[in-house]
Each structure stands twice: as structure tokens, then as C-alpha cells.
Amino acid sequence: MxxxxxxxxxxxxxxxxxxxxxxxxxxxxxxxxxxxxxxxxxxxxxxxxxxxxxxxxxxxxxxxxxxxxxxxxxxxxxxxxxxxxxxxxxxxxxxxxxxxxxxxxxKQTLAPMHYFSHCIKEGGPAFQKAHGREIWDLASENLEFNGLFNDGMECIAKFVTNAILLSYKQGLSSVGLLVDVGGETRGLISEIVKAYPHINGVNFNLPHVISMAPAFNGVSHIASDMFCAIPNADTVIMKVLA
CATH class of the missing domain: 1.10.10.10 (Winged helix-like DNA-binding domain superfamily/Winged helix DNA-binding domain)
Incomplete structure (x- = not known):
């Protein structure tokens, strides 16, 4: 060279x-x-x-x-x-x-995602290292943070909802009871029930999330921990963020 x-x-x-x-x-x-x-x-x-x-x-x-x-x-x-x-x-x-x-x-915004800062340190969950507790514990104690976190998760749910409604029509037509595990404040499950009124929807999440969930026709809110038990249903939805 x-x-x-x-x-x-x-x-x-x-x-x-x-x-x-x-x-x-x-x-x-x-x-x-x-x-x-x-x-x-x-x-x-x-x-x-x-x-x-x-x-x-x-x-x-x-x-x-x-x-x-x-x-x-x-x-x-x-x-x-x-x-x-x-x-x-x-x-x-x-x-x-x-x-x-x-x-x-x-309806479609990414703004709430920008309120979260990320702190990465060696070993263990980054959030727990930065704040001394798990993110779920902080959300249950801090209403403002809980609202911001829920808004951020709703952003992601909107994109997932569009993909499901566009590409999974045949499967949803035979569903009677649908449980959304970790369903934020009801974004995904409410849109599915709106498109398929015959479906009975269950929004299943931790108590501090369910406490902020608005009412929606055809959707029931159940507050509990998925690591303990999940309600019986025809179909269960669980979103995983990688």
C-alpha cells in the first residue's frame, strides 16, 4: 500500500x-x-x-x-x-x-420511547443496577414512570396489532376467548376485539398496569403475575422484545 x-x-x-x-x-x-x-x-x-x-x-x-x-x-x-x-x-x-x-x-407515535434512558453496567440486569430495583417494581411505585413505560409499550403494540390483523385473519375467526399476556393497558387486545366482535378478550398484566387500563367493550382486565398462572383460553398472545 x-x-x-x-x-x-x-x-x-x-x-x-x-x-x-x-x-x-x-x-x-x-x-x-x-x-x-x-x-x-x-x-x-x-x-x-x-x-x-x-x-x-x-x-x-x-x-x-x-x-x-x-x-x-x-x-x-x-x-x-x-x-x-x-x-x-x-x-x-x-x-x-x-x-x-x-x-x-x-395513534402511531414513537415519542414516548424517548423518555427512557438506558444505563448499562457489567453483570446483572442494567435497569436493576442503575435503579436498585426491577423495572416492574419501580413502575408499581412511581405512577409517572408507570405511565411513561405503558405509553412506550403501547407504541410497539400498535405495530404488532397491524401485522396480526393483516396476516392472521383465518386463525382469529375461530377464536372465542383470547388472552393477551402482558397486554399493556389494552392496546393490542382491544383492536383485535374491535375487528372481531365475537372474541372475548382478556388483558392480563401486573396490578399496577391494570390499574391504569381504560374500559373497552369485550375486554376484561385481570391483574396477576404470569409466572404464577395464566387464565385458560382458546389462544394466548405473548409479545417478546428481543
Missing amino acids: ERKELDEARMQGQTEIWWYMFSFVDSMALKSVVELRIADIKHFHGVVITLSQIASCISDDLASRDITTLARIMKFLKGLHRLPFFKRWRSLYDLTHSSRWLLHDT
Whole structure:
């Protein structure tokens, strides 16, 4: 390998290491946009929006606004090397197909997933190492965390629901009693029962999850632990996150 090629290869290797070292900046910028509800601010206005309009909706206090930092974040996400999250014409901003998934209070949203931070340490479950307890124990003690966690799981359930309803029609037509084990607050089971009214659905989960589950016609909520027993049924659904 010639000296020039070797130098270029080394520089490319350095670039790759720098990219891995600072790739966390992508998620940090995205997390700030979700927490500040910038996508929601733009969506609420209905038209392209200026940086000043975004800042005014974030804070009424002119003195506390840091538009320079906001501009840097927006510019960073607009020009993200893999997936731009905002369109920009001169000083006007608009949503992309990607940033629409960051809208809160929509049927299909990934925004709740960004509220969770991950702490990984050597040995044992990472969450338990970071918080001194299992995630289920924390959720049962902290209502706010319980709500955020349930919202995040509902995001995933919506995608699973669409796949089941589109590809498993024959199997569901013969089901009388369906139990969703670990069924969040009822997202998956309620959509299946809505599409197949003849099915009696059971949402089976831990007590602190069931306590936040809304009522839905055709769905019963049972609070218990699946490691102790699961209700008898024609069909049982259990989602596994790998």
C-alpha cells in the first residue's frame, strides 16, 4: 500500500472512531426535540414555522430563551447524515415523514420511547443496577414512570396489532376467548376485539398496569403475575422484545 493510501486509510479509521465516540449526540438532540415538543409545536401551527415562533412556544420568558442553541439543534437534525428530521427553507421549518413519528397524542407515535434512558453496567440486569430495583417494581411505585413505560409499550403494540390483523385473519375467526399476556393497558387486545366482535378478550398484566387500563367493550382486565398462572383460553398472545 502506498504512503498516500495508507494515510487516507488511517484518517478514515480515525473518522470512524470519532463517529462512534460522538454518535450519542444524535440521540441527545432527538431526545431534546421530543421533550421540548418541537414537532408538536410545528404541527399545531399547521404551516411552516420560524425559529423564533418555535422558541416562543417553548418559553414565554424572552430572557431565558437560548435561540442559538435551539438553532444548532434544528440545523443538526435537519442535516443529519442518515435521516433528516426537519425540512428547512431559508429560516422556515417543516416536518418530515420521520419527525411526524415524534408527535405526541397521535395513534402511531414513537415519542414516548424517548423518555427512557438506558444505563448499562457489567453483570446483572442494567435497569436493576442503575435503579436498585426491577423495572416492574419501580413502575408499581412511581405512577409517572408507570405511565411513561405503558405509553412506550403501547407504541410497539400498535405495530404488532397491524401485522396480526393483516396476516392472521383465518386463525382469529375461530377464536372465542383470547388472552393477551402482558397486554399493556389494552392496546393490542382491544383492536383485535374491535375487528372481531365475537372474541372475548382478556388483558392480563401486573396490578399496577391494570390499574391504569381504560374500559373497552369485550375486554376484561385481570391483574396477576404470569409466572404464577395464566387464565385458560382458546389462544394466548405473548409479545417478546428481543
